[in-house]
Amino acid sequence: MSIDTDRTVESTTANGSDLGASLSVKDLRIAYGEVEAVKGISFDIRPGEFLTLLGPSGCGKTTTLRCIAGLEPASGGSITIGDTVVAAPGKHVQPEKRGINMVFQSYAVWPHMTVARNVGYGLKGVSKQEADHRVEEVLELVGLAPYAQRYGTELSGGQQQRVALARAIVTRPKLLLFDEPLSNLDAGLREQMRFEILELQRAVGITAVYVTHDQTEAMSMSDRVVLLRDGLIEQADTPREMYRRPRSEFAATFVGRANALPATITGSRDRAEVHGIPNPVVAAEAAAGEGASVAAVFRAENVKAGAEAEGLENAWSATVTRFGYLGRTLDVQYAVGDHEVRGELAPDTPLTPGQAITIGVAATDVHFVPRAEA
Amino acid sequence: MAVKQLRTALVAVLAAGALALAGCSSTPAPAPTDDTAGGYDPTTATSTPADDMEALVAAAQAEGALTLYTDGTLATQQAWAAEFTAKYGIQVSIVRDSGGPLYQKFAQEEAAGQGQADIFGNIDALSLDDAIDNGWLTEYTPEGGPAFPADRSRAGYYYPYLMGSSHSVIYNTNNVTPEELAEVQENPLKALADPKFKGRIGLCPPQLAMLAAAFWYQYTDGDGASDVGWEGLADIAANVAIITDTATLTQNVIQGEVDFAFPVADSLVGNALKADPNTPIAFVYPSPTVGTQFGMGVVTDSPHPAAARLFAEWASSLEGSDGLAELSGNLNLREGGVDGRAYSELDWFTPVDLDTVVNSAVYTQDEAFRDAAGPDGDFLGHWSQVFGYAG
Amino acid sequence: MSLLQKGSRPSAEQRTDGNRLEAATVSISTKTKVQRRRPPSPLSVVTLIVLLGLVVAPLVMVFIGAFLNGAPGLPKSDWSLKAILSVYASPDYLWPLVGTLILAVVTAGLSVVIGTLFAWLVARTNMFIRRVLEWGVILPLFISPFIGAVAWNLLGAPRSGIINTNLRWLLGLDDDAVLINISTMPGVVFVMLLYFMPYAYQLVGSSLRNMDPGLEEASYMNGRGIIATAFKVTLPIVRPALTAAFFMIAILATGVFTIPLALGVNTGFAPLGMHVYLKMTQFPVNPPVAAAIGTLIFWLTLLGIYFYRRSIRNARRFVTLGGKATRRREVKLGWMRVPATVLVALFGLFAAVLPIIALLITALTPYAMTDFRSMQFSLETITQVLGSIDVWNSLLNTVWLSLLAPTLAVLVAFAVAYVVVRERGRLGGALDYLATFPVAVPGIVFAMGILWLYIRTPIYATVAVLTIALVAAFLPTATRFSTTGLMQIDPSLEEAARMSGASRMRAALTITLPLVRPAILAAWSLLFIFASREVNETVLLALPSTRPLAVLAWDHINANDPGAAAVVSILLMLFMAAGLLIARFVFRTRLDSSNL
Ligand SMILES: Nc1ncnc2c1ncn2[C@@H]1O[C@H](COP(=O)(O)OP(=O)(O)O)[C@@H](O)[C@H]1O
Numbered sequence A: 001m002s003i004d005t006d007r008t009v010e011s012t013t014a015n016g017s018d019l020g021a022s023l024s025v026k027d028l029r030i031a032y033g034e035v036e037a038v039k040g041i042s043f044d045i046r047p048g049e050f051l052t053l054l055g056p057s058g059c060g061k062t063t064t065l066r067c068i069a070g071l072e073p074a075s076g077g078s079i080t081i082g083d084t085v086v087a088a089p090g091k092h093v094q095p096e097k098r099g100i101n102m103v104f105q106s107y108a109v110w111p112h113m114t115v116a117r118n119v120g121y122g123l124k125g126v127s128k129q130e131a132d133h134r135v136e137e138v139l140e141l142v143g144l145a146p147y148a149q150r151y152g153t154e155l156s157g158g159q160q161q162r163v164a165l166a167r168a169i170v171t172r173p174k175l176l177l178f179d180e181p182l183s184n185l186d187a188g189l190r191e192q193m194r195f196e197i198l199e200l201q202r203a204v205g206i207t208a209v210y211v212t213h214d215q216t217e218a219m220s221m222s223d224r225v226v227l228l229r230d231g232l233i234e235q236a237d238t239p240r241e242m243y244r245r246p247r248s249e250f251a252a253t254f255v256g257r258a259n260a261l262p263a264t265i266t267g268s269r270d271r272a273e274v275h276g277i278p279n280p281v282v283a284a285e286a287a288a289g290e291g292a293s294v295a296a297v298f299r300a301e302n303v304k305a306g307a308e309a310e311g312l313e314n315a316w317s318a319t320v321t322r323f324g325y326l327g328r329t330l331d332v333q334y335a336v337g338d339h340e341v342r343g344e345l346a347p348d349t350p351l352t353p354g355q356a357i358t359i360g361v362a363a364t365d366v367h368f369v370p371r372a373e374a
Numbered sequence B: 001m002a003v004k005q006l007r008t009a010l011v012a013v014l015a016a017g018a019l020a021l022a023g024c025s026s027t028p029a030p031a032p033t034d035d036t037a038g039g040y041d042p043t044t045a046t047s048t049p050a051d052d053m054e055a056l057v058a059a060a061q062a063e064g065a066l067t068l069y070t071d072g073t074l075a076t077q078q079a080w081a082a083e084f085t086a087k088y089g090i091q092v093s094i095v096r097d098s099g100g101p102l103y104q105k106f107a108q109e110e111a112a113g114q115g116q117a118d119i120f121g122n123i124d125a126l127s128l129d130d131a132i133d134n135g136w137l138t139e140y141t142p143e144g145g146p147a148f149p150a151d152r153s154r155a156g157y158y159y160p161y162l163m164g165s166s167h168s169v170i171y172n173t174n175n176v177t178p179e180e181l182a183e184v185q186e187n188p189l190k191a192l193a194d195p196k197f198k199g200r201i202g203l204c205p206p207q208l209a210m211l212a213a214a215f216w217y218q219y220t221d222g223d224g225a226s227d228v229g230w231e232g233l234a235d236i237a238a239n240v241a242i243i244t245d246t247a248t249l250t251q252n253v254i255q256g257e258v259d260f261a262f263p264v265a266d267s268l269v270g271n272a273l274k275a276d277p278n279t280p281i282a283f284v285y286p287s288p289t290v291g292t293q294f295g296m297g298v299v300t301d302s303p304h305p306a307a308a309r310l311f312a313e314w315a316s317s318l319e320g321s322d323g324l325a326e327l328s329g330n331l332n333l334r335e336g337g338v339d340g341r342a343y344s345e346l347d348w349f350t351p352v353d354l355d356t357v358v359n360s361a362v363y364t365q366d367e368a369f370r371d372a373a374g375p376d377g378d379f380l381g382h383w384s385q386v387f388g389y390a391g
Numbered sequence C: 001m002s003l004l005q006k007g008s009r010p011s012a013e014q015r016t017d018g019n020r021l022e023a024a025t026v027s028i029s030t031k032t033k034v035q036r037r038r039p040p041s042p043l044s045v046v047t048l049i050v051l052l053g054l055v056v057a058p059l060v061m062v063f064i065g066a067f068l069n070g071a072p073g074l075p076k077s078d079w080s081l082k083a084i085l086s087v088y089a090s091p092d093y094l095w096p097l098v099g100t101l102i103l104a105v106v107t108a109g110l111s112v113v114i115g116t117l118f119a120w121l122v123a124r125t126n127m128f129i130r131r132v133l134e135w136g137v138i139l140p141l142f143i144s145p146f147i148g149a150v151a152w153n154l155l156g157a158p159r160s161g162i163i164n165t166n167l168r169w170l171l172g173l174d175d176d177a178v179l180i181n182i183s184t185m186p187g188v189v190f191v192m193l194l195y196f197m198p199y200a201y202q203l204v205g206s207s208l209r210n211m212d213p214g215l216e217e218a219s220y221m222n223g224r225g226i227i228a229t230a231f232k233v234t235l236p237i238v239r240p241a242l243t244a245a246f247f248m249i250a251i252l253a254t255g256v257f258t259i260p261l262a263l264g265v266n267t268g269f270a271p272l273g274m275h276v277y278l279k280m281t282q283f284p285v286n287p288p289v290a291a292a293i294g295t296l297i298f299w300l301t302l303l304g305i306y307f308y309r310r311s312i313r314n315a316r317r318f319v320t321l322g323g324k325a326t327r328r329r330e331v332k333l334g335w336m337r338v339p340a341t342v343l344v345a346l347f348g349l350f351a352a353v354l355p356i357i358a359l360l361i362t363a364l365t366p367y368a369m370t371d372f373r374s375m376q377f378s379l380e381t382i383t384q385v386l387g388s389i390d391v392w393n394s395l396l397n398t399v400w401l402s403l404l405a406p407t408l409a410v411l412v413a414f415a416v417a418y419v420v421v422r423e424r425g426r427l428g429g430a431l432d433y434l435a436t437f438p439v440a441v442p443g444i445v446f447a448m449g450i451l452w453l454y455i456r457t458p459i460y461a462t463v464a465v466l467t468i469a470l471v472a473a474f475l476p477t478a479t480r481f482s483t484t485g486l487m488q489i490d491p492s493l494e495e496a497a498r499m500s501g502a503s504r505m506r507a508a509l510t511i512t513l514p515l516v517r518p519a520i521l522a523a524w525s526l527l528f529i530f531a532s533r534e535v536n537e538t539v540l541l542a543l544p545s546t547r548p549l550a551v552l553a554w555d556h557i558n559a560n561d562p563g564a565a566a567v568v569s570i571l572l573m574l575f576m577a578a579g580l581l582i583a584r585f586v587f588r589t590r591l592d593s594s595n596l
C-alpha cells in the first residue's frame, strides 16, 4: 500500500463515529518514584480519530498509553474519556471500568485458552449465544475463523497479533489503544497489518491511540502525530505538516531523512551563516531574530546535484564521500566544508567516491528551526 | 476422557476414605451425666466409697476417653492402658515425653487453661510437688492408695502406680568377659576407671534428669565421694565413648556399641527383657545409688474427671498394679502385689540393698543438692568440664 | 487548530519559558505526588495481617520469652534479663557460635560443590543411566533428615555399626578395627551433606536446564573446550542459583540439632541449634535461655537471609527461558564416564539405599542386631506397630497436615508474590522480607513461639496449630517458587484481561493463577514432602490426638523403640510416594527433579 499522507482530519470527521469517544489529556505527569517519565503533556483526540504517539525508545510513549489505560497511576494532570474524567488528582478509575481496550506489544495472547476463549474473555453480561455470535463475527473480520479452537501458543506471530486485535475490538470499546503492535512482526507482515488495522479502525469507527517508534508507521496510519521526547511533546501535527514544517531539529531529523546544518541568522532574517561554508544559507521564510542559533533543515530528497543544482538559491561545491544503492534511489553522502550532507539521486546517476560535484537546495525547501541543545 | 473420569473417581474415593478414617478415629461426644445421687459427684469427689463405684464407672464411661501424661516407657504404658480400655471401654491417649519437658508442657497448658491431661505422672517428685502447689493436681485418694509405701507417695495426691526403679550400671552380656564382670560387680564405678574399658562406656549426664544429677552427686559430694570423687570421675571420663540419654544408652548397649552404661534405671532393662528375653543385657547396682518411682495423680482441670478418678481406682487396685508389673517387668511397690520383674529369676540378678538407695523423696528436699544442681550452681558445669560434655 | 498546549515545545523561546516554569513548579508537583501515593491495596493489607499473625507474632513471643525467667504464662514467670545476659554477655556461647558458623559454611560449601557437579553431570554429560541415578539424588528428600541420621547411626557406629561389624568378618579384620565412625563432627557433616545436598542439586539443576543452550554453543564456537566452557560460561550463569543454594543450606545447617543428636556426637562442641534443644529438654529445663539462643541464631541467619535475598534477586535477572527445542550438545566424558557414574551412584547408595536397608533390618529384628551372621528376623514389630490405633490416627493427621499445610502455604505465598511482583506497592518489600523470616529461627524455636502464642486459644490441641506452624515454616520456600513463577509471566497477559473488562480479582483467578500453576504445583509437591516428614516444628506442638507419623517416629526413638520408629518411617515413606503418585495423576503433572 502507498503512504497516504494527504488524508486529512476533515475526511475522518466526515466518516463520523457513533462508537468512538473523545479523549482529552491535560498536563499529564507520571512519576516512577523520584524519576518523572512523563513531565506534563496535553493533547485532545476527537471521536473516531487515529492519533499516534511517536518518539524514540524511552521517551514515555508506553507510559502515557498505560496511564490512559489506567494501568499506571498519574502523578499529576487529568485524563477525560468522552464526558468522564477517568484520572485526576484523587481520582483513578480502574482500567476495566474505562470502557476501552488495548493491543499489547507482546500480543498477550493467553496461552492456556483457545483463540475463541481468548476473544470471548471480555464478553461479560452477554448471553452465551450473543457472545458466541460476536466472537465468530470478530474472528471472521480478522480472518481467524478456522483457528477458533487452537491454543494461543499454536499460532504464528501474525495470527497472535490478529487474536489480540479481535480480543480488543470484540468488547466494542470507545477507545482503542495500541502499544507498538507491529514491532515484533517481519517487514512484509508489518505492512499488511498496518493496512488491516487501519481498515478495521475505520470500519468500526473507534477512536485510536497508537504508539510507535517507527516514523513510517506513524506517518502512514495517523490522522495526527504527537511527537514525544524525554517525556515532553516536541510537536503535534498532521503527518503532512510534521513532515513539511518540522518545528525543531529533533522533529526534522526524527521524521524522514533530513539534514540539519548549525547556523546563525544574519541581518536579513531569511539568511543564516553556516560555519565553513562561504555563502549564507537562504530560506523562503524569515526566521527568529538576528544572531539566533538555528539549524538549517532540508530533506535529503530535495538535495539536487550537478546540472540540476545550478541556479538554486543554495549551491555548494561538495565531494561525494559515500553512496549506496537503494533500488528506487541512490543514497548519497556529500562533504561540504566540514559538514556532512545527505542527498538522494536517481539510481542510474554515475558517481565515484571522492568525485567533486555541485549540490544545491531550493530556498523553499529550507527551514530554520531552533537548534537542539547539546 | 477415560483418564479424566478415572481421576475424578480417584479423588472421590480418596475423599471418602479420608472422611471414613476421620469418622473411625473421632471419639463420641461425652454425654452429660445426671447420675449424682446421694451427694456423690464423680467429677469432683476426693474419694469413691464402694457404694458409689457404679456411679463412677457410669460417669467415666459417659466421658468415654482419658489422656495420660507420663514419662514411663511408651510401649508398656500403652499395653497397660489397653487393659483399662478392655475392661471399661474407655479410650486412653498417652502423651509420653521425658520428665522435664513433659512437666513444662503440662504446666504451660494448665496455666493457660488449656488442660489436656486427666492423669499426670512424672518421675520427678519435685515437679509433682510443684504441680500440687500450683493447684494443678487435685486431691483424690483411691481405695488402693494406702497400699503403696507412704514415703514414696504424697497421700491424697499422687501414688507410685508406676514401678519403683533404681539406677544401675547396665552391660552387654555378650561382650563382657566373666573376669571383667566380677571386677565390675565388686565395685562398679571404681572398676570402670580402669583403662582397659577405654571406649566401652556410655554415660547419662546429670543434665538429662534430676535423678541422674542426684546419682552423680552421690559420687562427688555424697556417700560415694570418698571412693570416687571428681578425680575418680576424671579417670572414668578417659574411657567414655558416648554421653546421651538412658533410652539411647540402653539401645547402644544392646547393639554392642558400648559394653557398659550408667546411670540407667533397672526398669529399662526390665522393659527390654520383657520385649525379648534373649536381649543381651543385664545390670549391677552400684553403691550408693538413687531410686525413684513414677508418681501419678488426678489433674484438677481434667477434661474427663470421672474417667481420671476411675483410672486412679483401677491403677491402685491389685489388678491394675499387677498388670503393670507384669507388663513392664519391674518391681511392684504395692502391698501384696506380684513381683513382675523379668530378671528376678535370672542368675546374674542381685537385689538392690535398699539402704544404699537414696530416694527421690529425700534428695529433692536436700537444699545443698538443689543449690549445686540448680541454675546458679556449678555442679552441672563442673561435670561437663570433666567429661568434655557440650550440653 | 491549536493542538499544542502548555508543556509541549512549539519553539525555542517557549521552551525555555516552559523550562523555567517547570523549575518553579517542581516543588509543588513533588508535594502533590507524595500526597497522592497509591494507598496499599486491600490484598497487600490482608496479606500483611496474615503474615503478622503467622510470622511476626510467634517471633515476638520468642523475643518476649527470652526476657522472662520461665515459660510465658507460668505463675512464677517474671521479667528478667538473666537468660539474655547468660547468652549475649558470657563467653559460653561464643565458641558454639563460631563453630556453628564454620559447620554451616562447610556443609553449605560442600553441598553446593557436589550438588553443582552432580547437576552438571546429569544435565549435560553422557554419564551412564542418568535418569536412574537422578532418583538417587531425589530419593533422600523422602527421608526425614533425623531418620536418616538414626539409620546412619545404625550403619556407621564405630563398634557395632552394620558396616563395621560385617566388614570386619568379611574382610577378616581385627575385632576392634574401625572402618567408619559416624559419631564425629565429619560424620555430622557427611549426614547433613546427604540430606541437604539435594536442595543444591535441585536449584542448580533447574537453572542449568533453563539455560539457553546457545550460550554454551557460542563458547564452543569460540574455540573453548568443555572445561573452559563449564567454568567460564556455565558456572557464572548459574552462579545466582549457587549462591541461593549456599545460603539456603547454610541457614538450614545453622538450626540443625536432630542430626548431631541422633549420631550421638560427643566432642565437647555442640552447634547452637542443639543447645536450644538441650535447654528445652534437659534438666533443668530452661525455655528463656532456649529463646535467648534462638534470638542469637535469628541475628545470625538474618545476615544469611540478606545475602540469600540478594542472590535470589540476581537470579531473577538471569532467568533465561526458551531454547528448549534445540537439542543440547552432550558432553562426552571419555574415561571419566565410569568414575562419574560410580560417584553419583555412591551418593544414592549412601543417602537412600543403605539407610532404607538399615531401617528395614531394624524393623524386622526383635532388638537392635547388626551382625548379619547372627541376625534373626520376625514380623512382630511390624504387626505390633500396625496393629495399634496410634499409627492410623497419626496417618490421618499426616494426611490432613500434608494436604492443608502446603495448600495454605502456597496460597499465602501466591498472595505475597502477587503483591511483591505485580503491585510493587509500598508494602511489597516488607511482605517479601517477612515471608523469609521463618527460616531465620530453628524450627523448634519458632514452634516455641507458636506454642506460647496459641496455647490460650481454642485451636491449641488441634491439627490447626500444627498447620499454622508448618504454613509459616514453609512460607519462604513457597514464596520463592511463586515469585519466580510469577516473574516469568508477562504482566501484559494480566493487563490484557483488565483491558477486556476484568476486575483485578478476575484477572488474577482466570489468567495469573492458571499460568503459574506449574510453579505452584512444584512448590506444592515439595512442601507435601516437607509437611509429611517435618519434625522440628511439630514435635513441641503435637498431642497424641494431633500427632503426625513423623512425630510418632520421633516419639518411638525417644522411647527407646527404634524398631517401631523404623516401621513408622517406612510407612511414612510409602505414604509420601503414594501421595506424589496420586498428585501426579490428579494434577496431570510430570514428576521430575524440577518440580520435586
Ligand atoms: N516500571 C518502571 N520503573 C521505573 N522507570 C520506568 C518504568 N517503566 C518505564 N520507566 C522509565 O520511563 C521512561 C519511559 O518509558 P516508556 O514509556 O516505556 O518508554 P517508551 O517510549 O519506549 O515506551 C523510560 O526512561 C523508562 O526507563
Ligand SMILES: [Mg+2]
Pocket (backbone or CB within 6 Å): A061, A062, A063, A180
Ligand atoms: Mg514502549
